[in-house]
Amino acid sequence: MQSSELETNKIRNDFPILTRKINGKPFVYLDNASTTQKPLSVINKIVNYYSFYNSNIHRAVYDIAEEATHAYELTRQKVCKFINANSPQEIIFTRNATEAINLVSYSWGRKNIQKGDLIILSEQEHHSNIVPWQILAKEKNAKIKYLKIDKTGNLNLNELEAYLNSNNNNIKLISLCHMSNALGNIIPIDKIINMAHAYGIPVFVDGAQSVPHLTTDVNSLDCEFLAFSAHKMLGPTGVGILYGKKNILEEMDPFICGGDMIKEVHKEKTLFNDLPYKFEAGTPNIADVIGFSSALDYLNEIGMDNIRNHEIELTKYALEKMSELKQIKVYGDVNLQNRGGIISFNLGDIHPHDLATILNEDCIAIRSGHHCAQVLMEKLEVSATSRVSFYIYNTKEEINIFINALGKAIKLFQL
Amino acid sequence: MSDDIYREIILDHYRNPRNKGKIDNADVVIHDSNPLCGDQIDIYLKVVEGQIKDIKFDGKGCAISQASASMLTEMVMDKPLTTAKDISKDEVLENIGLTNLGPARIKCALLSLKVLKMGMVKYYSDKEPTTAEKMEKDSNLF
Numbered sequence: 439m440q441s442s443e444l445e446t447n448k449i450r451n452d453f454p455i456l457t458r459k460i461n462g463k464p465f466v467y468l469d470n471a472s473t474t475q476k477p478l479s480v481i482n483k484i485v486n487y488y489s490f491y492n493s494n495i496h497r498a499v500y501d502i503a504e505e506a507t508h509a510y511e512l513t514r515q516k517v518c519k520f521i522n523a524n525s526p527q528e529i530i531f532t533r534n535a536t537e538a539i540n541l542v543s544y545s546w547g548r549k550n551i552q553k554g555d556l557i558i559l560s561e562q563e564h565h566s567n568i569v570p571w572q573i574l575a576k577e578k579n580a581k582i583k584y585l586k587i588d589k590t591g592n593l594n595l596n597e598l599e600a601y602l603n604s605n606n607n608n609i610k611l612i613s614l615c616h617m618s619n620a621l622g623n624i625i626p627i628d629k630i631i632n633m634a635h636a637y638g639i640p641v642f643v644d645g646a647q648s649v650p651h652l653t654t655d656v657n658s659l660d661c662e663f664l665a666f667s668a669h670k671m672l673g674p675t676g677v678g679i680l681y682g683k684k685n686i687l688e689e690m691d692p693f694i695c696g697g698d699m700i701k702e703v704h705k706e707k708t709l710f711n712d713l714p715y716k717f718e719a720g721t722p723n724i725a726d727v728i729g730f731s732s733a734l735d736y737l738n739e740i741g742m743d744n745i746r747n748h749e750i751e752l753t754k755y756a757l758e759k760m761s762e763l764k765q766i767k768v769y770g771d772v773n774l775q776n777r778g779g780i781i782s783f784n785l786g787d788i789h790p791h792d793l794a795t796i797l798n799e800d801c802i803a804i805r806s807g808h809h810c811a812q813v814l815m816e817k818l819e820v821s822a823t824s825r826v827s828f829y830i831y832n833t834k835e836e837i838n839i840f841i842n843a844l845g846k847a848i849k850l851f852q853l
Numbered sequence: 854m855s856d857d858i859y860r861e862i863i864l865d866h867y868r869n870p871r872n873k874g875k876i877d878n879a880d881v882v883i884h885d886s887n888p889l890c891g892d893q894i895d896i897y898l899k900v901v902e903g904q905i906k907d908i909k910f911d912g913k914g915c916a917i918s919q920a921s922a923s924m925l926t927e928m929v930m931d932k933p934l935t936t937a938k939d940i941s942k943d944e945v946l947e948n949i950g951l952t953n954l955g956p957a958r959i960k961c962a963l964l965s966l967k968v969l970k971m972g973m974v975k976y977y978s979d980k981e982p983t984t985a986e987k988m989e990k991d992s993n994l995f
């Protein structure tokens with residue numbers, strides 16, 4: 439199926455929020471890298487759980503508790519399949535991608551990182567994939583090496599190879615975002631994992647932006663860890679996923695401790711539960727995990743390849759239209775194969791927050807700011823950018839509305 | 854509404870900020886930023902006999918934050934500290950003509966006032982600790 443065949447009209451009908459009009463204008467949502475909208479099936483799934491089988495999971499023996507446990511675990515199986523993991527035991531539910539990264543920096547990091555060790559990140563990481571490692575490094579007297587990115591936001595694999603080659607004894611982890619939330623660049627993560635594994639170095643993939651938009655196969659990627667958030671892929675907020683290779687997760691100590699993550703508790707000692715429950719202490723976000731299964735169904739129904747094609751098409755169209763405005767500067771790679779449906783830009787000297795305010799008058803939601811990537815902003819020598827990001831329900835008409843509004847801003851600021 | 858926000862006067866102060874720069878031997882230098890949008894403001898104060906003899910601001914950020922800082926310096930230049938100390942948020946918003954900003958953008962408009970007040974607290978904390986304490990306690994300030 440070609441991207442143009444993605445039936446956006448039909449898709450849009452499934453998203454109640456997209457029928458909203460504000461001041462008589464249609465709502466144009468272009469901030470999908472931040473969070474996506476939710477289809478009715480996801481909303482209904484949650485309402486249905488609360489209405490008809492609300493109960494705690496993994497504990498009680500009565501029927502509705504079994505129903506809830508079953509629905510919760512079904513989502514785990516679907517996630518397992520969605521990213522092609524070997525076993526649902528490798529799928530751990532957290533609150534979000536951030537918590538998944540923290541889980542690993544805490545449980546794995548505190549055991550495996552020692553004085554003088556090196557952790558490799560890049561200059562375009564989200565704060566979520568910087569701060570937990572910084573804290574770990576500080577605690578352990580380890581160091582962080584930031585891989586440089588060039589002006590288009592691409593990593594230099596030669597630099598990485600040279601660095602791996604000369605420091606391989608001390609490098610204990612590489613953690614990188616597969617797709618940058620600020621630039622949309624997609625890094626050659628498969629190659630990087632192969633390079634790292636040649637030196638026996640594990641790789642953590644921050645998939646917060648990539649998993650919602652690209653087919654993800656942890657089996658062929660062979661990464662040690664992968665983190666992502668349900669809310670960026672049609673799912674509810676409050677659900678994150680950590681994938682980890684089973685043998686590694688088994689070696690790790692728990693992160694948060696309490697009920698559910700134990701097998702036996704005695705006054706002097708506790709026997710931890712099996713995977714994945716060892717990492718899911720306390721009552722989890724049952725309703726939203728259950729709701730997430732409908733999001734996965736929805737994405738599977740459309741097909742990740744079709745989603746990718748649709749986004750390439752929209753990005754191509756938007757980049758063409760934007761390039762007609764001479765006052766605009768677009769960041770990131772120009773090659774559509776190397777970027778997702780995210781476009782970061784600046785319009786003349788209009789501050790992104792002013793631009794976002796002006797676009798808001800036309801009911802267009804875009805993001806402005808540093809996108810939780812201040813290290814990258816420093817590199818680009820800007821304090822902020824404006825950003826549009828697309829998903830399955832966005833259309834070329836919406837891009838036209840956006841481009842028109844840019845024209846208005848140019849007039850207003852007399853650029 | 855954006856036509857209302859981005860009126861000529863705002864754009865004028867944004868493009869041609871008044872009292873922008875540094876003061877070499879300032880009595881107080883103070884800095885703050887808005888974590889939401891990264892707007893940054895430094896304020897330099899020269900105080901002579903309880904009067905703001907000179908004020909300059911430096912910074913970067915959106916038109917609202919920068920224009921508002923520029924207008925604030927005009928508001929307090931040559932004024933007694935006791936007057937500047939009592940400037941309210943509403944006065945600043947009225948002065949720049951932005952009384953219907955949303956909660957996110959209001960922080961941009963009021964950043965410079967916040968920095969100015971922080972600067973005055975710093976100034977008083979050496980000279981009149983009780984005044985400084987009182988200012989800090991006044992939750993309405995920041």
Ligand SMILES: Cc1ncc(COP(=O)(O)O)c(C=O)c1O
Binds near residue numbers: 471472537615644667
């Ligand atoms: C690349 C990247 N990593 C991590 C995160 C953190 O995701 P969450 O806020 O859902 O934990 C985001 C969210 O914007 C992201 O874009």
